[in-house]
Amino acid sequence: MQILYFAWVRQKIGLAEEQVTPPEQVRDVAGLIAWLAARSPGHAAAFADQEFCAPDAPVAPGDEVAFFPPVTGG
Amino acid sequence: MATPTIRVQQDAFDPGAEIAGLAAGRTDVGGIASFSGVCRADDGLRAMVLEHYPGMTERALGRIAAEACARWPLTGCTIIHRVGRLLPGDPIVLVVTASAHRMAALESCAFLIDWLKTRAPFWKHEELADGSTRWVEARAADEDAAARWAAA
Numbered sequence: 001m002q003i004l005y006f007a008w009v010r011q012k013i014g015l016a017e018e019q020v021t022p023p024e025q026v027r028d029v030a031g032l033i034a035w036l037a038a039r040s041p042g043h044a045a046a047f048a049d050q051e052f053c054a055p056d057a058p059v060a061p062g063d064e065v066a067f068f069p070p071v072t073g074g
Numbered sequence: 075m076a077t078p079t080i081r082v083q084q085d086a087f088d089p090g091a092e093i094a095g096l097a098a099g100r101t102d103v104g105g106i107a108s109f110s111g112v113c114r115a116d117d118g119l120r121a122m123v124l125e126h127y128p129g130m131t132e133r134a135l136g137r138i139a140a141e142a143c144a145r146w147p148l149t150g151c152t153i154i155h156r157v158g159r160l161l162p163g164d165p166i167v168l169v170v171t172a173s174a175h176r177m178a179a180l181e182s183c184a185f186l187i188d189w190l191k192t193r194a195p196f197w198k199h200e201e202l203a204d205g206s207t208r209w210v211e212a213r214a215a216d217e218d219a220a221a222r223w224a225a226a
Binding site for chain 2: 004007008068069071073074
């Protein structure tokens with residue numbers, strides 16, 4: 001699964017993208033966030049106290065998942 | 075229906091060439107409206123870095139341009155948005171719309187820039203004169219401008 005980070009999420013995590021293989025029980029966005037947050041203090045800081053759109057949206061191997069703050073327009 | 079041109083790029087653009095391009099080789103164009111957005115030095119801004127999600131940002135711009143082409147009888151529509159590090163005075167965005175008549179061109183141009191200013195998938199990181207940096211947050215005034223175009 002390809003994970004992309006943008007704006008301050010990228011800055012806190014220190015990565016623009018990473019290839020990950022979450023365990024089988026990670027099946028939705030909420031599960032993925034909980035699993036990613038344990039990867040490093042930066043991940044934990046980026047995901048702490050944030051509300052996410054569609055936390056129950058399904059995720060599956062091979063998906064591209066991007067995390068970013070609300071867009072600020074052009 | 076017109077096929078919009080969408081470009082997200084680091085390089086500067088040439089508004090004159092883009093405007094001329096929408097009239098080139100055709101005789102059904104009666105008016106071309108354009109909006110050029112320029113980086114403004116608010117609050118001691120020294121530079122601004124615009125970030126986008128390659129692929130997704132272009133698709134989002136393409137969708138709103140297609141909506142404008144469906145809503146107004148446009149003969150052409152071009153959106154160019156710059157990304158990367160921009161300085162005060164640098165052009166950031168260009169919207170050009172062409173139609174047989176001025177009202178469709180003017181209204182669709184305003185519709186597109188109001189949408190771009192609020193909903194377009196970009197993130198802005200500002201570098202200030204004192205050396206500090208900050209991420210820009212969504213602004214309520216721009217939201218109000220975009221809301222006036224909601225379908226009745």
